[in-house]
Amino acid sequence: MGKNIVDKIWERHVVHREEGKPDLLYVDLHLIHEVTSPQAFSGLRMKNRKVRRPDKTFATMDHNVPTINRNVVEDEVALNQMKTLEKNCAEFGIELAGIDSPYQGIVHVIGPELGLTQPGKIIVCGDSHTSTHGAFGALAFGIGTSEVEHVLATQTIWQTKPKTLKLEINGKLGPGVSAKDVILYILAKHGVNFGTGYVIEYCGEVVRNFSMEERMTICNMSIEGGARAGLVSPDEKTFEYLRGRKYAPKGEKFDKFVEYWKTLASDEDAEYDKVITVNAEEIAPMVSWGTNPSMTSPVDGSVPTLADCKTETERLSLKRALEYMGLKEGQKIEDIQIQHVFIGSCTNSRIEDIRAAAAIAKGRKVNPGVRAVVVPGSQQVKKQAEEEGLAKILIDAGFEWRDSGCSMCLSMNGDRVPSGEHCASTSNRNFEGRQGAGARTHLVSPAMAAAAAIYGRFVDIRKLTPVE
Amino acid sequence: MSGFKEFEGKAVAMNRANVDTDQIIPKQFLKRTEKTGFGKFLFYDWRYNPDGSENEEFELNRPENKGATILIANENFGCGSSREHAPWALLDYGFKVIIAPSFADIFYQNCLKNGMLPIPLKQAEVDYLLERAEKQPYYLHVDLEKQKVSDKEGFEAGFDIHPYWKKLLINGWDEIEITLQLKDKIEEFERTKDPYTIF
Numbered sequence: 001m002g003k004n005i006v007d008k009i010w011e012r013h014v015v016h017r018e019e020g021k022p023d024l025l026y027v028d029l030h031l032i033h034e035v036t037s038p039q040a041f042s043g044l045r046m047k048n049r050k051v052r053r054p055d056k057t058f059a060t061m062d063h064n065v066p067t068i069n070r071n072v073v074e075d076e077v078a079l080n081q082m083k084t085l086e087k088n089c090a091e092f093g094i095e096l097a098g099i100d101s102p103y104q105g106i107v108h109v110i111g112p113e114l115g116l117t118q119p120g121k122i123i124v125c126g127d128s129h130t131s132t133h134g135a136f137g138a139l140a141f142g143i144g145t146s147e148v149e150h151v152l153a154t155q156t157i158w159q160t161k162p163k164t165l166k167l168e169i170n171g172k173l174g175p176g177v178s179a180k181d182v183i184l185y186i187l188a189k190h191g192v193n194f195g196t197g198y199v200i201e202y203c204g205e206v207v208r209n210f211s212m213e214e215r216m217t218i219c220n221m222s223i224e225g226g227a228r229a230g231l232v233s234p235d236e237k238t239f240e241y242l243r244g245r246k247y248a249p250k251g252e253k254f255d256k257f258v259e260y261w262k263t264l265a266s267d268e269d270a271e272y273d274k275v276i277t278v279n280a281e282e283i284a285p286m287v288s289w290g291t292n293p294s295m296t297s298p299v300d301g302s303v304p305t306l307a308d309c310k311t312e313t314e315r316l317s318l319k320r321a322l323e324y325m326g327l328k329e330g331q332k333i334e335d336i337q338i339q340h341v342f343i344g345s346c347t348n349s350r351i352e353d354i355r356a357a358a359a360i361a362k363g364r365k366v367n368p369g370v371r372a373v374v375v376p377g378s379q380q381v382k383k384q385a386e387e388e389g390l391a392k393i394l395i396d397a398g399f400e401w402r403d404s405g406c407s408m409c410l411s412m413n414g415d416r417v418p419s420g421e422h423c424a425s426t427s428n429r430n431f432e433g434r435q436g437a438g439a440r441t442h443l444v445s446p447a448m449a450a451a452a453a454i455y456g457r458f459v460d461i462r463k464l465t466p467v468e
Numbered sequence: 469m470s471g472f473k474e475f476e477g478k479a480v481a482m483n484r485a486n487v488d489t490d491q492i493i494p495k496q497f498l499k500r501t502e503k504t505g506f507g508k509f510l511f512y513d514w515r516y517n518p519d520g521s522e523n524e525e526f527e528l529n530r531p532e533n534k535g536a537t538i539l540i541a542n543e544n545f546g547c548g549s550s551r552e553h554a555p556w557a558l559l560d561y562g563f564k565v566i567i568a569p570s571f572a573d574i575f576y577q578n579c580l581k582n583g584m585l586p587i588p589l590k591q592a593e594v595d596y597l598l599e600r601a602e603k604q605p606y607y608l609h610v611d612l613e614k615q616k617v618s619d620k621e622g623f624e625a626g627f628d629i630h631p632y633w634k635k636l637l638i639n640g641w642d643e644i645e646i647t648l649q650l651k652d653k654i655e656e657f658e659r660t661k662d663p664y665t666i667f
Contacts (some may be wrong), residue, residue, distance in 0.1 A: 049644070149644065313483075437518070
């Protein structure tokens with residue numbers, strides 16, 4: 001019987017195994033940011049403990065940073081949190097991509113970009129979207145602040161082995177259908193806790209054909225299905241992406257790592273605790289209409305009706321969601337009016353996402369009733385997009401072009417959507433209040449978000465023709 | 469952290485599914501660098517009206533529900549972000565036990581690390597408790613040693629918890645201290661098994 005990639009990575013990382021206890025696993029990379037680390041450092045200080053491996057720890061600030069007037073943080077509490085990270089990194093010897101660094105960006109964008117993210121690593125971060133790094137065949141998952149403190153002090157983590165779920169996406173995607181639509185479709189079909197207790201391995205023709213960035217998008221939203229981690233077995237695309245990156249192994253060492261990384265891919269006859277198969281042909285561009293990511297419909301569909309609900313709990317949830325979102329049951333998705341557009345977040349803020357948005361925006365204008373904001377995932381992405389002329393296309397079309405950060409994905413930094421207004425967002429969560437108290441979030445792909453900016457409502461991008 | 473063996477407290481119902489950590493503690497309160505003082509922001513957007521007054525319709529604001537220490541909710545409680553501010557806020561408000569048919573993985577772990585007990589019960593049992601706790605006063609007794617929840621009217625249900633987390637919780641042990649006793653094994657791993665050392 002063959003082994004899957006999760007089994008292989010797990011076995012290589014067991015530091016201590018004892019009957020009746022979880023396994024103690026070694027952590028290869030610990031990413032930290034300003035929001036979930038301060039209490040962990042305070043804990044270390046209180047007990048006079050050190051950071052065991054500062055060289056395997058990397059910090060950035062992303063949640064609180066302004067995306068405009070970069071150096072003016074008006075919120076003193078936020079500023080204090082950023083200063084605290086600077087102080088902690090200096091005191092404990094941790095490398096920091098701070099606000100002025102050319103490498104600053106969303107932690108899940110810069111990890112891969114800098115080549116810190118590599119196959120076979122166990123990667124943790126005090127952030128649930130750490131699952132993003134699974135795109136490289138790493139076992140990557142979010143942890144709480146107590147666990148951040150534990151990893152800082154010991155470079156290890158106690159874990160019970162999760163079950164494994166093989167999610168096979170077969171067939172070919174239609175035009176206009178992106179990785180974001182694939183993961184939203186999966187959530188719409190299987191719900192927000194189908195992955196609880198599991199690590200998802202994404203496989204099948206569609207995933208093999210995906211670029212690294214598209215793989216990151218689907219792995220990123222594994223947590224929206226309840227799975228702490230989602231990953232893809234590494235292949236040539238993975239290795240080529242990493243070759244030459246700042247922190248990737250160099251020269252002969254790189255080749256040696258590639259040989260090792262190749263052994264990590266799941267065996268053909270690997271077994272899993274659960275298998276889900278998805279037919280790519282069924283997937284349309286998707287739009288979320290409710291207050292969790294499974295409340296999503298195809299763009300040519302409509303909001304469900306209370307009569308569609310199977311249980312009382314479902315009915316109650318739908319009622320609450322429609323009330324919050326200001327939508328009517330059975331309303332057509334294409335009739336939802338949009339006042340804000342946010343293109344960014346660790347789900348969709350990479351260069352390919354900016355290209356997809358620019359391709360729609362080219363030669364068109366943002367609707368006068370819409371404020372559209374593009375926030376690149378990192379300063380590196382920003383620079384590249386400017387060099388490729390994408391920034392100019394977007395600015396000419398009427399989009400705001402910002403500095404990098406988490407921004408309006410969770411609106412900690414002041415970028416937010418006013419109460420009662422609708423936002424087409426390329427982020428990952430449409431929870432109540434996520435983009436501001438009373439804000440109404442609709443999750444979509446970058447191309448769908450750009451199209452919504454132009455038309456002031458959702459449109460089916462499959463019907464759009466490019467403007468020359 | 470003090471140990472957790474038995475607990476008796478007032479149990480209140482919040483019949484909502486998929487309660488996410490953004491609802492438990494909204495992001496504008498995540499900027500503090502301490503673990504304390506989050507209780508007043510718990511369920512902020514549900515609990516208060518836009519003018520800052522209490523929303524009388526919200527479950528926890530009903531006069532008969534005040535002073536509760538056990539929260540009963542529906543499936544997938546604590547989904548979403550990994551913010552440990554969620555259990556900090558629940559604890560600071562006064563909750564010591566959360567009962568639901570299921571919990572999000574990260575939230576579940578975060579509770580245990582803070583001496584708060586998340587109890588997964590069967591859907592039918594939770595349904596019963598949700599209905600029963602609508603009539604106050606209602607008290608539940610939790611025995612972690614025996615892994616049982618009960619009331620004085622004959623309700624009794626067993627629950628699962630990994631023996632390791634149970635032991636840690638009962639004794640209030642510092643997990644880092646336990647791990648640091650395995651320092652030699654960590655060093656050995658770094659010397660002999662870490663590909664970033666041996667390649």
